[in-house]
Structures are given as structure tokens and as C-alpha cells.
Amino acid sequence: MGGDEHEIWIARHGETEWTLSRQHTSRTDLDLTANGERQARALAAPLSEQTFALVLSSPALRARRTAELAGLGTGLEIDPDLVEYQYGEYEGVTTKEIRESRPDWDLWRDGCPGGENTAQVAARADRVLERLRRAEGAAVVFAHGHISRVLAARFLDLDGTAGRLLVLDTATLSVLGHEHGGPAVCRWNDGCHL
Numbered sequence: 001m002g003g004d005e006h007e008i009w010i011a012r013h014g015e016t017e018w019t020l021s022r023q024h025t026s027r028t029d030l031d032l033t034a035n036g037e038r039q040a041r042a043l044a045a046p047l048s049e050q051t052f053a054l055v056l057s058s059p060a061l062r063a064r065r066t067a068e069l070a071g072l073g074t075g076l077e078i079d080p081d082l083v084e085y086q087y088g089e090y091e092g093v094t095t096k097e098i099r100e101s102r103p104d105w106d107l108w109r110d111g112c113p114g115g116e117n118t119a120q121v122a123a124r125a126d127r128v129l130e131r132l133r134r135a136e137g138a139a140v141v142f143a144h145g146h147i148s149r150v151l152a153a154r155f156l157d158l159d160g161t162a163g164r165l166l167v168l169d170t171a172t173l174s175v176l177g178h179e180h181g182g183p184a185v186c187r188w189n190d191g192c193h194l
Helices: 017-021 034-042 044-048 061-069 095-101 118-133 145-155 160-165
Strands: 008-012 054-057 139-143 173-179 182-190
Touching: 008 061, 008 145, 034 044, 034 061, 054 061, 054 118, 061 139, 118 139, 118 145, 118 160, 139 145, 145 160, 145 173, 145 182
Parallel strands: 008 139, 054 139
Antiparallel strands: 008 173, 173 182
8 A cells, every 4th residue: 555655644543432422532541432442453454554663652542452453552652742632621522512602612723721722732743743754664643533633734734723624533544645745645534444
């Protein structure tokens, strides 16, 4: 696949109870559901087709477990900058519930009270990208929906808020690479292995 030795692969963690209920999850350290474990194991086949010089994961249990079940637990490095967007007062709350009191709320524009805004998440994503660019070959990250979307936007030299354009489902694979010397999305939100 791909062919760019400096590709960045993104594997979003498998399903959790809160991804099912659509609750914002950052610091709450949930494990995968039984289906999430199945999804994580299904990542093993496409990931085994690639050699990775660097394997990074969010410190969250759901991301680490996904990496382990996908067969990449050995040599896994934890990067605290890969934690999910910090939702602050909106932790465990759905967008629908938030909009009952703030009808015009937009995560990407407004951030979260007591949590982060998109510029702060983008700064973390930039640090992760710097580390990934130093890898001596392809790299893979196991992370979460919003941080992964910001990471892709920043890779493409876009503002972090452009992550709003990049929907990402659980246990999907995405690949960032280059075409004609410029950053490009080679594959996005691919769930064919599921």
C-alpha cells in the first residue's frame, strides 16, 4: 500500500460504550466493548502489510488496547500529546445535550469550558507531527477521533479547525503521505477490514 516510506498511518481506537452513546470522551479511561475488541483485531490484517519504524499511542486504555489487539503492542510508545481533545465540563456529555443550553455551540470554533480549544489541540498535534517526521520510515498512531482529525489537518498545512471536514469512525485506518512533494491524504476513514 502507499509506497511513501514516510507515510503516517492513523488508527482510531475501537468502539467504547461512550462512542456508542456519542458522549465526549477524553480523560475518562474507558476500555473497548466486545465489538471494539473485534474491531481492533480486524486492524491486524491491513497493518501487517506495512513495516512501521515508529508506533505511537495515546496513553488512554482504549487506544493502547486497540494497538495491542491489532498486533502492534510490542515496541509501542506512549505519547501524551495524542490524548483526545480535552472536553472539560463537556466530558461525558453529548453534542445534543450541550446544544440544549448552547444552541450555537461548535467544538471547532468554541472549544470547551474548563478544557481545550482547537488551537491548543493543534499545538499538541504539531509536536506529534514533528516526532513522526523524524521517524526513519512509516509510522502509525493509535488515537482518538478529534485529535486525529486535527493531526491530519495540521499535516496538510491547514488550520486545526479544518479537522471538522474529516469525519473519522471507530477502528478505521487513514494514511497521510505525499504527492508531487506536497502533503496529501492517501486514504481516509477506511473501514474495509471491519
